[in-house]
Amino acid sequence: MPDENPTRVDAGNLWLAQRVIVLQLLRDDHDLLWSRRQLRKQLPDVSSRVFKAALDVLEDDGCIVLGSGGVRASISVQHLDALGLVAI
Numbered sequence: 542m543p544d545e546n547p548t549r550v551d552a553g554n555l556w557l558a559q560r561v562i563v564l565q566l567l568r569d570d571h572d573l574l575w576s577r578r579q580l581r582k583q584l585p586d587v588s589s590r591v592f593k594a595a596l597d598v599l600e601d602d603g604c605i606v607l608g609s610g611g612v613r614a615s616i617s618v619q620h621l622d623a624l625g626l627v628a629i
Contacts, residue, residue: 558595566614574611
């Protein structure tokens with residue numbers, strides 16, 4: 542049965558995409574700033590719709606900063622990571 546609401550995003554997939562995005566942005570083996578394309582390549586099994594929704598939620602909640610230059614974790618999220626409060 543097709544999804545009756547085409548704008549609806551599965552909450553489980555959205556949660557997982559948000560988690561992966563934040564963890565990718567906090568990697569210490571990559572520059573602070575990621576292009577959307579670089580970040581998108583890290584989530585090949587996530588639909589474009591879920592990826593965009595995850596970015597929107599994370600930006601709205603102040604977890605990431607989206608700009609024309611790319612995507613980065615917010616200062617607050619970086620600080621929490623430095624304190625060891627972000628864990629896998």
